[in-house]
Amino acid sequence: MKEQKNKEIKMVDTFVIIFFVVLAAALLTYVVPKGSFETEEISYTLNDEVKTRTVIKNGTFEYERDEAGEPLRDGVKVFGTDADEKPGFLNYMFEGIVSGDRSGSAIGVIAFILVIGGAFQIVMSTGAIDAGIMRMITKLNGKEAILIPILFLLFSLGGAIFGMGEESIPFVMIVVPMVIAMGYDAIVGVMVTYVATQIGFTTSWMNPFSVAIAQGIAQVPVMSGAGFRIIMWIVFNVVAITFTMLYARKIKRDPKKSLAYESDQYFRDDLEKGKSVEQDFKLGHKLIILDLVLVMIWVIWGVVKKGYYIPEIASQFFTMGLVAGVIGIIFKLNNMTMDGVAKSFRDGAKDLLGPALVVGMAQGIIYVLGGTDPTSPTVLNTILQSASGLIAGLPAAISAWVMFVFQSIFNFFVVSGSGQASLTMPIMAPLADLAGITRQVAVLAFQLGDGLTNIIVPTSGLLMAVLGAAKIEWISWAKFQIKFQVLLFVLASVFMFVAVAIGFV
Template sequence: MSSKKDPSRKTMRLPDTYVIIFFVVLLAAVLTYTVPVGTYKTQEITYEMDGATKTREVLVADSFELQRDEQGNPVKKGVAVFEPYGEVGLLNYVFEGFVSGSKWGSAVGVMAFILVIGGAFGIIIRTGAVEAGILHVLSKFKGMERAIIPVMFVLFSLGGAIFGMGEEAIPFVLILAPVCVALGYDAITAVMITYVATQIGFATSWMNPFSVAIAQGISGIPVLSGAGFRMAMWAGFTLVGIFYTMRYAEKVKADPTSSLCYETDSYFRENVEKGKEVESHFGLGHMLVVLALFAGIAWVIWGVMTNGYYIPEIATQFFVVGLVSGIIGALFKLNDMGVNDIAVSFREGAKDLLGAAMVVGMAKGIVLVLGGDTPTDPTVLNTILNSAGNAISSFNTAVSGWLMYLFQSVFNFFVVSGSGQAALTMPLMAPLSDLAGVTRQVAVLAFQLGDGFTNLIVPTSGCLIACLGAARIDWGTWARFQIKFQAILFVLASLVVVGAVLTGLN
């Protein structure tokens, strides 16, 4: 029996990510005509973490008020089709999404981060040293290829659990995608052992400073409490991820054409073949580029873990690595590089991730059409948040706990920032859990699982789309692969939350 795909066989093709976001924006616009807007009051809270006092502005749980007109009727602020003077209308969502936020986060900061990373790796890849170095190393460890999956998965999962690794996974996808293809796997495998692993660690963390620590501080429970339970949960979900990834990777290795990204992986296969040509005369220049790359990665890890470096610093660090690699490539004439090739490669590398960067801005446009995510502004999102909270409290404890998890999963589609979602939802969910008979520790658990796992599939996650762009996988292809694993994670997380309710996790 032939293992090749039947070209006449039709496969389901999901809409492009831009199309999906556009229709979600339309739905958001409809909601502005049907759902009244409301506001919350906010307050500054403090909590202790690692011996330091942290502060955060959060909403006041019982302060929700619908905005009313002079006749006392709830106000519905239907969004206009177009708004001038910098306001947000339905068709303004692209530009306004692009320019929203700051360099520290969504959307403009993340977009710039993605483009700089893409440009830097465009230079590094142009030297030809990475593929050649990869092949050189793999030749030394022949027969140990399978170890890369569990080892990398555990390391990246720890990165997500310990310091909230997310955007940092993008450059590693660029590095490991050709590695996985060279090993006979595919680019999906590379995304699994990098980005997916980070988000499993992020979701099950016992000490993530951007997720569980903030949520516990806001909820008024000891920060980093319940660590034993969460460590066991991290180990269990990480093992599930490793098993699922290894099973998939071995299937692809046995029949490469069974991969959903077999066609787009041709880019990496071609680069691997070029790397084989370079490997035969792997010289000092190639070695210096590889050393610069590893020194840069060490610099990034040091910066994140010891100094709290984030998007601006990491982007510049990788830009420096790309610039140094380009200078080395030009000096040693690697791959016939000249000085102008540094600029051209940066431009081409950024172009490869431009589509992913644009998704970040478009996704932010969804929230802007709904009125934004500021608690003190009259928005549809505030009303939805309040309504969901009231609905959850009317069920028994186990169902209430599970509904909290379900709500956090859905809400993450609109607010993909872990710390942002914690600031919006936990001031409401924490006291709500008291009324529902669910411990606040369970409320935090429902938040972190709902926030973390849905990052693996929602097209509004800029980090996911950027990782997919680095792996040259479109979101529709990824969704076809990920949906089964997503279902497994959802079922297991539901069991964990319900189990935590029944055992009174505290």
């Protein structure tokens, strides 16, 4: 009974944490005055195509002032209405959920998470994944550890080349039960999938959603500095893979040392059912695996060649789920019926409802702070301007490092790479000129700060969706991640100092 009570308390930890973050943001609006910037259109070339983006115009920050001419501190109301045109603290849940559009946070990401969860539960309900996992383990015959570096590098390349992020969620649903069956835990599964994509994303030399945009805004050649970043990618991956493999070996020796041991029981129970299917790996199972593989190829092709994003990818996986359901019915896999397909979809969506709600709650933080529009007077704009003032006048190496630290902290509020670039780079780029460092170093500070904290901040809807798919509580994940974050922070700091020392351009 005591263990059950403790587990129930942990289950609400993420909701409680974000609630108090929103509360802190609300209190901040009573202390920090509002400010705004002017914006301008800038152009940059990416893959021989001219792109435009609206960014902050540096040096245009102004406080909103009250009747006495003093900077206005306009705290949020406890409860807001449309007529007030002011944020309300108790409105953060609803307003956070409905913010954004079908292609982004929050409503688009929420829909994406629920559709993915439902579609993959159909696939899992056929027993094909479990049967395939057991068959693969039999063929590997004790050499499972080789999959850790292979998977990590593949997902890291996905993050580096085409900004893989949301696409990792369905892979997590496959890889987590696979590594648990091999004697590891869900944490290893998240490390070799989602974390790997973020390592690749962070150290990328060509990511079109972060590096290219930041370089375009900073007015340095897009895709420049690739040599330094490729070396950085290699070093970060070697360190991360080594860390993961050492942890995996420890869990293999004693699974009970895992922080996810209790939550992994869900997958262990499911795999026990799959063992009975393994001896009879039917044609229907093979067709579902083929369905899965073909859709993965379709998704990668769509993202790379056609620029598919959340709406298209969600529909692709929904198609996969429908096809798997039809195959399951025809071949009577796990006694699958039409009603069974519908129930599986509903159960899968239900399992990811919690992470989906966290996406909305996290956006509620931005709502309370007034939003991310630089032209509207908000507390967030003032924080951004104040941070630039702290950097001015410091020695070059320290200025670069403080830029990196600030970008890491700012990512807690704005986890979108392109969004953060549009808000911060127009200020940080000219500030780099004043600090005596190259603009390429300023881009590097953004790149490292934007990416690494995505692995731990509870305001990242993508992270919370991944943890939800892996059945890992955020508190457990944070306890594991803190050591890894310190390691990454030190490594990133070293690269920042080296970049300044060599005059990285």
